Amino acid sequence: MEDVSGPVSRRAAAAAATMLLRTARVPRECWFLPTALLCAYGFFANLRPSEPFLTPYLLGPDKNLTNRQEPKPDRLLVLRVLWNDFLMCYSSRPLLCWSVWWALSTCGYFQVVNYIQGLWEKVMPSRYAAIYNGSVEAVSTLLGAVAVFVVGYIKISWSTWGEVTLSLFSLLIAAAVYVMDTVHNIWVCYAAYVVFRIIYMLLITIATFQIAANLSMERYALVFGVNTFIALALQTLLTLIVVDISGLGLEITTQFLIYAGYFGLIAVVFLANGVVSIVKKHRKQEDPESSSQVTTS
Numbered sequence: 001m002e003d004v005s006g007p008v009s010r011r012a013a014a015a016a017a018t019m020l021l022r023t024a025r026v027p028r029e030c031w032f033l034p035t036a037l038l039c040a041y042g043f044f045a046n047l048r049p050s051e052p053f054l055t056p057y058l059l060g061p062d063k064n065l066t067n068r069q070e071p072k073p074d075r076l077l078v079l080r081v082l083w084n085d086f087l088m089c090y091s092s093r094p095l096l097c098w099s100v101w102w103a104l105s106t107c108g109y110f111q112v113v114n115y116i117q118g119l120w121e122k123v124m125p126s127r128y129a130a131i132y133n134g135s136v137e138a139v140s141t142l143l144g145a146v147a148v149f150v151v152g153y154i155k156i157s158w159s160t161w162g163e164v165t166l167s168l169f170s171l172l173i174a175a176a177v178y179v180m181d182t183v184h185n186i187w188v189c190y191a192a193y194v195v196f197r198i199i200y201m202l203l204i205t206i207a208t209f210q211i212a213a214n215l216s217m218e219r220y221a222l223v224f225g226v227n228t229f230i231a232l233a234l235q236t237l238l239t240l241i242v243v244d245i246s247g248l249g250l251e252i253t254t255q256f257l258i259y260a261g262y263f264g265l266i267a268v269v270f271l272a273n274g275v276v277s278i279v280k281k282h283r284k285q286e287d288p289e290s291s292s293q294v295t296t297s
Contacts, residue, residue, distance in 0.1 A: 082222070089223050094159060095214040098207045099227050101166050101270065105173075106231035108262050109200050111238060111255075112177060116193060118252045124186035132190070140194040144201030151202055158210055160281060163274030167267045169199050174263035181256035238262075 090096050120133055156165070176196040180189045211223060241247045242255050250258070 085219055085222055086226070089215065089219055092214050094162070095211055095223070097163055097166075097270075097273070098210045099223065101170075101266070102204065102207050102211070102227045103230040103234065104266050105170065105200065105203070105263070106228070107234035107238060108173075108259055108266070110231070110235045111242075111259055112196065115243070115252065115255060116180075119180060119256055120186065120189060122252050123184050123189050129186075131186075136190045136193060140197040141201075143194060144198045147198050147202045148205045151206060158206070160278065161274075162206075162210065163270050163277055166203065167269075167271035167274055169203050170263050170267035170270060173199050174260050174267060177256055177263060178260040181253055181260060 090099065117133060120131065124131065158165070173196055176192040176199070179192040180196070183189065183192075208224075211227075212220065215223060242250055242258055
């Protein structure tokens with residue numbers, strides 16, 4: 001039989017043992033370095049050598065700070081002032097009109113923007129053809145900015161024709177959303193989406209300006225915050241009813257059909273309100289003339 005206890009066999013066994021030891025050390029080396037780094041990070045993060053000197057520095061004579069604790073404001077008084085400001089802001093009819101449109105249209109805008117990718121995928125699946133969704137988003141934003149710049153040169157009496165304008169443009173938005181949903185052509189869908197975003201960005205800029213024009217600077221945050229909160233609350237409700245599986249869980253095409261009807265309803269409401277406002281203003285202009293004629297006769 002062949003002798004396997006020779007020098008070659010012993011060297012092979014030693015090499016195998018060395019490799020086994022190296023392999024056994026790898027797990028220890030793998031956890032040791034991250035653990036050491038974490039410990040060092042925790043030590044230096046909690047060391048904070050400047051902490052004892054920070055308070056005396058801030059209380060220096062040139063910092064205009066004091067160590068005395070100010071009394072807490074009365075919460076009921078703050079809420080009462082906030083509520084009075086709220087009533088004062090929304091008692092203005094033009095501001096209320098623009099704010100209602102802001103909240104309603106922003107809700108629908110968020111729904112369309114959030115779920116447009118699903119509609120595009122339905123119209124033209126990305127696995128079958130090249131898509132240009134990102135480019136369309138960029139182009140629509142750019143053209144919307146151009147439209148916002150141009151609207152500054154348009155001279156119109158928004159106090160008289162504002163509601164009718166909101167109605168007509170809301171109707172155009174409804175038509176654009178309807179075209180996105182019913183015309184199963186990706187390029188038509190892209191074009192309708194660009195029109196949709198341009199109109200919304202145009203109107204939301206006008207609405208922001210009209211609201212700000214009827215407010216003092218101290219109440220900007222209150223009104224804009226309330227309008228945005230209502231828009232998000234409506235969006236959440238609409239999502240739960242239309243999109244979420246616990247609600248109706250409708251298909252994407254049916255969802256956009258509902259969004260088109262939603263903007264159409266906004267258009268009808270503001271058209272009716274605008275017509276009533278114009279008729280009232282026209283009657284007010286005629287009343288002084290009729291009263292002066294009676295006095296003369």
